[in-house]
Amino acid sequence: MSKRGYHHGNLRQALVEAALTLITEKGPQGFTLSEAAKAADVTPAAVYRHFAGRDDLIAEAARQGYEIFGALMAYAYDEGRPSALAAFEATGRAYLAFARKYPGHYMAMFESGLSLQSRPDLAAAAGQAHDVLERAAVRLSEHIPPAKRPPPAMFSAHIWALSHGVVELFTRGAPGARSPFPAEELLEAGIGIYLRGLGLLPPDA
Template sequence: MPKRGYHHGNLRQALIEAALELIEARGPMGFTLSEAAKQAGVTPAAVYRHFEGREDLIAEAALQGYEIFADLMEYAYEKGQPSALAAFSATGRAYLAFARKYPGHYIAMFESGISVNRTPELAAIAQRANGVLEKAATDLSQHIPEDKRPPASMFSAHIWAMSHGVVELFARNSPGRASPFPPEDLLETGIGIYLRGLGLINPDA
């Protein structure tokens, strides 16, 4: 593979981009730091000027992924306003869109085993992304009587889990997991069933 090359002072980002390509192709544990260095066109020793090890490199890729993810979630939420339902639905679709457009980042974030509490910066940006979905859930559930209203954190966790499941099973070209329905439709109908159960949309909607 030809050397990638990089601008002076931007070796750190070149290594992250090399790692993202390798993560997407082989998985988070399917490459070495030496391979990431070769992909970026530098010597293995150069990697250690910026990263202590492979996990440190993957964590930085995850951090950048969460920054993109949080921005997309916030954009989707704002675009759906002033309708609470539209804003909430848009955040679910944004999750699916992110996983498709940024597979390397998605894997680094959710499949690498890197804890979001690895660094304060990673924890903060992950919470920012989750906070958008919680805010959308809070807006949407305001009409549910308080004694019957699920906590926003639980509400958003259910939708996050549903979105993640659709991505993992049907939106990542998993062998043997082809669905007769588009992932977008699976997610939309799944969210619709959930919201009907809470009485947030009409049964015939």
């Protein structure tokens, strides 16, 4: 009897969903293409109709993840409302929320070792997500004279790294198990300390 996968309305997406489940359970390098095919209820040969190999499948999961991530970041930023600082902090919280709600996408994006430079569609999706945080950084630094203004790309990258560190240390596995403080509070305090150190907060903040 033929596998029902040959009759999937959207076999490509079914394979992505199967891969996301496996990535969540085993990590990006912990499953085979045959396992993804089995989870989608198709033969391994059917996978190659849509993907060149496992890395190609993981890359599509990552690309979709970046699209979701970028949309969440843009929604959280809300064009700088109600204030530049509040919107900037909201993007950090969105990072934590994404990692919790979409662990398979998160791992495909950040733990698979895929090269963005070799995959233009993946790089474009990642760039859109990065652009939200950089726009927030530009808005936050508008009150500083240009000659004294730190490069927005630099401090937005630092905040990205801070957010990523909080995710890796305090929200993976058992959330909060290694910290007496909620991850959101750790991130908000860290952002505040960092931005004050750079002089990026208004004097009355």
